[in-house]
Amino acid sequence: MPYNKIPHTTEAFALWREAQDTRTRTRLGGVYYLAAWILTWLFSGAPAEQMPLGVGASLVFTALLALRLRHRLPDETDDLSLRRWLNRHWCLIALTGLCWGLLHAWVLYNPAFSDSWLVATLSTIAFSTAMAYNFSMDKKRAMLTVALLYLPGLFALGLDWHERLGPLTTLAFYLSYLLLVLNRSHREYRNTLALELKLLEQQASLEHLSRTDSLTQLGNRYEFNTLFPALVDNAQQHSAPLSLVLLDIDFFKRINDEFGHACGDAYLSAFAARMRHVFRRDSDTLLRLGGEEFGVLMPNTALEQARRLAESFIADLAAHPLAVPGSSLSVSASIGVGCFDPKRDAGPEALFKRVDDALYQAKKTGRNRLVLAAD
Structure with missing residues (x-):
């Protein structure tokens, strides 16, 4: 984007950068949800018997992926347009997380997926880790999405906790680690934003000096x-x-x-x-x-x-x-x-x-x- 179209106030620049980063980092995420589900389904004990669920869930993740890709950034860079875009895009991210979390819980609960529950669980760990590291620009929404990804599976494990105490305890500890990582990543992201804004302000100051007569402060x-x-x-x-x-x-x-x-x-x-x-x-x-x-x-x-x-x-x-x-x-x-x-x-x-x-x-x-x- 041309320099003169980049917002230079703190709040406007933060929104613009958050929208840019969210769009970049979410572009291919939906592909992996779809791929993880197909692997979970195909490696189940009897994939043919799970055909309605397998095809239906695949169509859902395909539709969510298409909606992500079609949801392009607005041409306007005003606060209202950027906030509206972020709200809608985070709804897509959270909805994808919820769909995966519910499917993971079903895989853990249904004996038909006993051969592939580990695939789904490792995928849940991967998705929530990616969320903590890559989407920390909005800490509250990232925490909500991690919860949607994680908690249904923990609940399913808790229903049979005496048989799955090890996985349940391990995943619970890892969830606490993810929340700590998310807090740290959010601080680092905000610090990077502040530094980038400071550099933009310095660039704007130099640009102004290059175009201004030092004596009269008129254009040169x-x-x-x-x-x-x-x-x-x-x-x-x-x-x-x-x-x-x-x-x-x-x-x-x-x-x-x-x-x-x-x-x-x-x-x-x-x-x-x-x-x-x-x-x-x-x-x-x-x-x-x-x-x-x-x-x-x-x-x-x-x-x-x-x-x-x-x-x-x-x-x-x-x-x-x-x-x-x-x-x-x-x-x-x-x-x-x-x-x-x-x-x-x-x-x-x-x-x-x-x-x-x-x-x-x-x-x-x-x-x-x-x-x-x-x-």
Whole structure:
């Protein structure tokens, strides 16, 4: 699954991982229940006499296996969808365990299976051991399934305990061992989950740093180069408007020359903060493209709406000059604005060039103004 579709909150990730692991580990389990029953049946004293039970139980395990294989993970990764899938899948697992437990008890009780009761008992031990080691992600449900697998057989042995005290005692002790193993496996699974989530958080942090300008905390050029073509493709496919705003701080070199680079950095940070104040829609992506040049990607935004927002930014700068300690300069900006047009723009490069030319025209014709991208 792509990294950006993996849930990153603790609870959501735990559910997603549990569903993934449950699906992987249960995929072939039903095959062995079916195989174990067929062996138990065929090695009984008279399999032909047990034909109705043998065929009927085989069909039941075949149906349960088919239901497991057909029960695919949901495409959605929200909590509700994952919980619903886990509830249904665990019902299949528990039902399979119950069917086997009842059959094991019948094999132990029925003299016709005296030649194959050991096959069924060893299979029960194997299934419950696999449950304790492989399905410890949900401890309560795993314990319930182990009980469904195990207790009917113990009950059957208990009916004839004076003849089968050895197997009864041995299986009871092994059940206590399985419960201890299940507890330990559950702790180890949760610890592994916590470590995996921590690694994902670190990866997300590194990804964020690689796409963020360290000074202004806006998206950087790498983020722009990654996101801009994707937004253009989306605009082409869905015939949706996409506007691009390019901003350049006027006479920024003078700020660095007269007040120093520290003051220049303060102006850049203040300029970015003002951008966040004006371009504050959730859909807008604010970026520092390099030096004193900034950009705003505005999906689902027509040219006229983008122009109004850009003009309000110019007006806001004029009405409320940027406050930077140690400086009294008033900062203005030149802006180019354009909207993607499939008839004129063959791709993202064409749109960027039109808007960049508009920005250059704004600077050339006096600065502190906005120019719309020409045809």
